[in-house]
Amino acid sequence: MPVQELNVFNLPSQVAAEDLAGSVAIVIDLLRATTTICFALAAGASEVVPFREIEEARVAAREAGRRRVLLAGERKGLLIEGFDLGNSPAEFTPDRVEDKRVFLTTTNGTQALHHARLARRVIAASLVNLSAVVESVKDEPRMAILCAGTDGEETLEDILLAGAIVSRICEIAGAGGVRLNDAAARAGAEWGRVQSDAKSANRDLREQLAIALRETLGGRNCIEVGNGGDLPDCADIDRFRIVPQLDVANWRITAK
Numbered sequence: 001m002p003v004q005e006l007n008v009f010n011l012p013s014q015v016a017a018e019d020l021a022g023s024v025a026i027v028i029d030l031l032r033a034t035t036t037i038c039f040a041l042a043a044g045a046s047e048v049v050p051f052r053e054i055e056e057a058r059v060a061a062r063e064a065g066r067r068r069v070l071l072a073g074e075r076k077g078l079l080i081e082g083f084d085l086g087n088s089p090a091e092f093t094p095d096r097v098e099d100k101r102v103f104l105t106t107t108n109g110t111q112a113l114h115h116a117r118l119a120r121r122v123i124a125a126s127l128v129n130l131s132a133v134v135e136s137v138k139d140e141p142r143m144a145i146l147c148a149g150t151d152g153e154e155t156l157e158d159i160l161l162a163g164a165i166v167s168r169i170c171e172i173a174g175a176g177g178v179r180l181n182d183a184a185a186r187a188g189a190e191w192g193r194v195q196s197d198a199k200s201a202n203r204d205l206r207e208q209l210a211i212a213l214r215e216t217l218g219g220r221n222c223i224e225v226g227n228g229g230d231l232p233d234c235a236d237i238d239r240f241r242i243v244p245q246l247d248v249a250n251w252r253i254t255a256k
Helices: 032-040 055-065 109-115 125-138 156-175 183-201 205-213 218-222 228-234
Strands: 002-007 026-028 047-051 069-075 101-105 121-125 141-146 177-178 244-247 253-255
Touching: 002 156, 002 183, 026 109, 026 125, 026 156, 026 183, 032 047, 032 101, 032 228, 032 244, 032 253, 047 055, 047 109, 047 183, 047 244, 055 069, 055 101, 101 205, 109 141, 121 125, 121 218, 125 156, 125 228, 156 177, 156 205, 156 218, 177 183, 177 205, 205 228, 218 228
Parallel strands: 002 141, 002 177, 026 121, 026 141, 047 101, 069 101
Antiparallel strands: 047 253, 121 244, 244 253
């Protein structure tokens, strides 16, 4: 079997959009956009449409018919004025989003999704759909994990999830089956450290992850603006068996 290629980019700025062509792009904004996308689709939203700018989302919602659309998102972690929902995963319940179109704009995650637009496939990954994502990409010859970061800074929470994907893909492929870039190898090591910490403390991995997320840049930002309650939801490994995939031609994310 040919050797697979798996590269991690800790920020979108570390890879040109054109260089993602031909790869499956696995976009990560663990805290919180890609986790929220999973919650929305699992709760029955018909689609999630990612926007880079607030005004773009507002205009699109008016054109689509405002009553048919939920505007969701944040800036600096806070609800956007006039929007229906923020970016907390727990807000996206069936009674709020079922059969609705969700137009989402966030500080970092929706920007990263746009950066990945030239990839052959674009999927959204989080801990809540970790196994489903790995199953979906395990036979791909070229994979690029694109971390959103926070305001241009690398974030450990995204790198941890990247490392979880790297570790599982390497386990499936076996020794020598995957060629990693340096960032992928480092991400795998970070994931291994969290697993070791959980074992040493005799903790469930989910519990250990929720603790670890509190110390990351994104986690500290969440806590600072009152969103610390989102961290356990974002650490809930394999809560869902869905793979959100971006249909670039029609610019919509649906569950596969």
